[in-house]
Amino acid sequence: MRGFLAALVCSSLAAAAPGTLKVRVKSATIDMPLEQYVAAVLAGECNTFRSDEGIKAMAVAARSYAMNLRGRHAAEGYDLCATTHCQRVALDAVTPRLASLAAQTVGDLLWFEGKPAFACYSRRCGGSTEDAAAVWGGMRAPFLRSHADPYCARQPGGEWHWSAPAAEIAAALGKSQLRGPPELDGIAIAQRTGSGRARVLALVGTGEQVRISASSFRFAIGRALGFNTVRSDQWSVARVGGHGAGADGARVGVAAPRRRGGGAEDDATGA
Numbered sequence: 001m002r003g004f005l006a007a008l009v010c011s012s013l014a015a016a017a018p019g020t021l022k023v024r025v026k027s028a029t030i031d032m033p034l035e036q037y038v039a040a041v042l043a044g045e046c047n048t049f050r051s052d053e054g055i056k057a058m059a060v061a062a063r064s065y066a067m068n069l070r071g072r073h074a075a076e077g078y079d080l081c082a083t084t085h086c087q088r089v090a091l092d093a094v095t096p097r098l099a100s101l102a103a104q105t106v107g108d109l110l111w112f113e114g115k116p117a118f119a120c121y122s123r124r125c126g127g128s129t130e131d132a133a134a135v136w137g138g139m140r141a142p143f144l145r146s147h148a149d150p151y152c153a154r155q156p157g158g159e160w161h162w163s164a165p166a167a168e169i170a171a172a173l174g175k176s177q178l179r180g181p182p183e184l185d186g187i188a189i190a191q192r193t194g195s196g197r198a199r200v201l202a203l204v205g206t207g208e209q210v211r212i213s214a215s216s217f218r219f220a221i222g223r224a225l226g227f228n229t230v231r232s233d234q235w236s237v238a239r240v241g242g243h244g245a246g247a248d249g250a251r252v253g254v255a256a257p258r259r260r261g262g263g264a265e266d267d268a269t270g271a
């Protein structure tokens, strides 16, 4: 974030203002003026921020990101959803301070090659960000390069764990048209990115391995089981129970951040 905010040109929307966004909030589609949306994203995404300038920077990023991805849910009849898949929208939590800070940046966008920039952000990078191209299959966003982030490295509490019955994982992958072995026994990390994140996974089971991209896996699990489950690609296989591990059969677990210098656990599979 810090790097690209400085690197991109920030200028206001042209006269043809975008007007409203169609935002899916729970089971309703709401026509929301862009600036109301930005304030609601600030309430949803950065209600722990203390710095006014930090919140204003987030307003510009949130607005740019929305304009870049507007219409990604067009097939479902709206522009953006209200979860962290797009940006978390908390209409009821907008405070006068957040509304005022959003208004101080009204219309400001980050631009890249003549379009609103893909100004993505994350809660916590674990100490090093990732190249956009490594996360989103070759995306051209040279302003999102891997770099060290000492601020995130200092933050406590970045660990997370997640596990689910293998059958539930297989069903989630199936919903996104990702095919694994007929019976999933475990997951191995077959390849990591330059910053140490999972790039390619091997789904192991029934005597075979099926390779899929780690981001496809994360999105498939997110769509089916919630985007707060597999929270990033920075993880290791923490624990895998084989057949007989319980009534549900094999369970597959992952944990982050990756242990520095570790590696043996990356290859764990349910055997």
Ligand SMILES: [Zn+2]
Pocket: 073, 080, 081, 082, 083, 085, 086, 087
């Ligand atoms: Zn979405």
Ligand SMILES: [Zn+2]
Pocket: 124, 125, 126, 127, 128, 129, 149, 151, 152, 153
């Ligand atoms: Zn960071």
